Amino acid sequence: MNLKLTNSGPTAPADAAGEREILDGPLQDSPHPALDHTIEEHRADAPQKLDTVVFGVTAVIAIGFVLWGFVSTETLGSASDSGLSWVVHNMGWLFSLVASGFVLFVIWLAAGKFGRIPLGRDDEQPEFRTVSWIAMMFSAGMGIGLMFYGVSEPVAHLVEPPPGTGAVGNPEAVQTAMATTLFHWTLHPWAIYAVVGLAVAYGVFRRGRSLLISSAFAPLIGERRANGPVGRVIDILAIFATLFGSAASLGLGALQIGSGLELVAGIGRAGNGVLVAIITVLTLCFVLSAVSGVSKGIQWLSNTNMVLALVLAVFVFVVGPTVFILNLVPTAVGSYFQDLAMMSARTDAAGGDAMQTWLSGWTIFYWAWWVSWTPFVGMFIARISRGRTVRQFVTGVLLVPSLVSLVWFAVFGGAGIATQQGGTDLAGADSPEATLFSMLQTMPLSTLTSVVVMLLVAIFFVSGADAASIVMGTLSERGTLSPSRPTVIFWGAATGAVAAVMLVVGGEDALSGLQNITIVAALPFLLVMVGLAVALVKDLSSDPLVVRRAYAVAAVEQAIVAGVTQHGDDFTLTYEQAAPGEGVGDLVTLAGPNVTADESVHREDDHGDHHKDEVLTAPTS
Known part of the structure; x- marks a missing residue:
């Protein structure tokens, strides 16, 4: 042309x-x-045969891990400690660079020439209205974490500031505590989710590929390799990450429910026996929900949970230090952006052993946890984002959850900080999972609100983990959205068993067992995500x-x-x-x-x- x-x-106009x-x-x-042409879309709802290689390898690894944990807990604990030290010391820089790099990466995608590309056909409208789309994002990603760390993390950073940020009780301790908390819970995790979500949504809705992580690598390694042994390795790593990420959340939920039972039921300290019993009950619940087909019931529970969470937040805001919370919002935002570069650059090179220990318990654990949840959360937000443009996707996925986290931590973290400064030693609670309950004890209706917290944690996990087990089933059965019941039941049971082992490995400090193994398990999939970002750019460049x-x-x-x-x-x-x-x-x-x-x-x-x-x-x- x-x-x-x-x-x-003065010629005549063209013949239109x-x-x-x-x-x-x-x-x-x-x-x-150059033309948007019709594609034959992958039938994600069609039953698929079990991929015996993907399922077999990951199943053997999961069963082997569980057997190792129950037969020789001490050697598994020693191996996880050694693995943690190696990862944090040798690969901590990679976690830090990739997490911050993904924030810049998705903003670049949205702001540049790729921002107008739709996740669907050229003239396709969004599948869901914006309000519904935003509401559905609330059900993904962080329910249990917000409950577990809503009070405990800001208070922990207040009484023990991160290395290099000043002595205990310094005048800027509150600002540092809130900035560090927002650093872990706002832009960075959702940028990590957005990378996988964009790659999957673009591949499925724009290119007609299957609903697999490996399919998004087609522009980088070719269709044949993506559907062959290399693709199977990628899907195995995705299942592996999802399994341990879900197990970590289940473990956190069990710890918090056990702590609540200590206060409400007076059962004494919840040992491993009680925690394993809680895990068993929760596992049965989400396996039943995943295979029963009662999606409307689970959706109703999820909506109810969001209402309960809102009611609890409003209660704490009204009954707690309302003015302090309102003042904390602009302070937290300003401190976050002021300290963002410094927080993003933290590695053990900046503080030796003290920094390495702190990073393994906080920043690198979070980055590993978010990475391990990306196959589940990324596929979920991809499935609800058809018809959105890249710019709309990134804006919604980054900003909406970040604002929710800001409000949540301002309310609960602000109430916790005010309580700590008022003379009640929340930081001295028996364990981090007890911090929220200890704060609620200082407010009216403490028994009722404690029961609400336990109910919230249980439903948050059931409504999220059943979807995670289905995602692992999807990856095991060549991308189908309707994996067979035996496959879903297996992954549900495996998640519960792995969670129990992770708690037992931690011994008295069960939380450390969850954190250590999550970090080690997430490293391989972090490398997969780097390749996924490269493949996504290559894909978008030929749109x-x-x-x-x-x-x-x-x-x-x-x-x-x-x-x-x-x-x-x-x-x-x-x-x-x-x-x-x-x-x-x-x-x-x-x-x-x-x-x-x-x-x-x-x-x-x-x-x-x-x-x-x-x-x-x-x-x-």
Whole structure:
């Protein structure tokens, strides 16, 4: 195609009907990479056969881990400690760089030329209204974590500031505590989720690929490898990460429910026996919910849980230090952005053993936990985001949950800090999971609110873990959204068993067992995510919308220079067929899954780069 220059004299307007006849002709059926063409979408709801390799390998690893933990807890604990020290010391920099890099990466995607690309066809509208889409995101990702750390983390950073941020009780301790908490719970985790969510949503809805993590690697390693042994390794690592991430959440939930039972039921300190019993009950609940098909019931429970969480937050806000909480919001936001660069750069090089210990218990544990949850949360937000543009996706996924976390930690963290400063030693509670209950004991209706907390934790986990077990089933059965019941039951039971082992390995400090093994298990999938980001950019670079823009820029630039040279200000731009090798296509370099090095994009028929195109501008001067 060439743009034809026409002197803009008093000629009759172009024949619009004739132009439309051309545009509605064979060009629309062309597989040219500049055109949005019809794809045969993968039937995600269709039953699929079990991938015996993916399922078999991950099942053997899971069973082996459980047997190791119960037969020789001491050696597993020693191995996890050694693995943790190696990962934090040798790979802590990678966790820090990747987590912060993903924040910049997704913002770059949204703000740049890829932002207009839809997660679907060119003219496709969002599947869900914006309000519904935002509401559904609330059910993903962080329910148990917000309950567990809502009070305990800000208070912990208040009484023991991170290394290098000042002595205990320094004037800026409150600001540091809130900034550090928001650093762990706002932009960084949701940027990690957004990378996987974008890659999956784009591949499924725009390219018609299967609902597998490995399918998103097709532009990087090719369809054959993505569907072959390399792809299976990627899906195995995704299941492995999801298994341990879900188990860590189940363990946190068990710890918090056990702590609540100590206060409400007066059962004494909840030992491993009580915690394993709690895990067993919760596991049975979410396995039953995952295989029963009562999706409406689970959705109703999830909605009820969101209402209960809102009621609890409003109660603490009203009954607690309301003015202090309101003052804390701008302080927390300002401190977060002021300290963001410093917090992002923390490694054990900055503080030796003390920094290494702190990072393993906080920042690197969080980054590993979020990475391990990305297959589940990423696939969930991908499935609800069809029809959104890349820019809308990133904006919604980054900002909405971050605002929720800000409000949540301002309310609960602010109440906890005020209580600690008022003379009640929340930091001296028996364990971190008891901190929230200790704070509620200082408020009216403490027994009722403690019961509500335990109920919230239980439902948060049941409604999230049943979806996680289905995701592991999906990855085990070639991308189906309807995995078989035996597969779902196996992964549900495996999650509970792994959680029990992780708690037992921690001994008296059960939380450390959860953290240590989560960090070690997440490292392989962190490397997968780096490759996923590269594959996503390569995929987006060959999107029809991007290709069309490249053609438009090349064509218009060429025509404007020639037009001004030949006619000054008096010219218009039309189109005409060019000879092979002389069209606009020769000015455009394409690369991606649709155009390979062996495929010429300069087709010499009537439907390729040399074909006529529509009028680009109106007459000037």
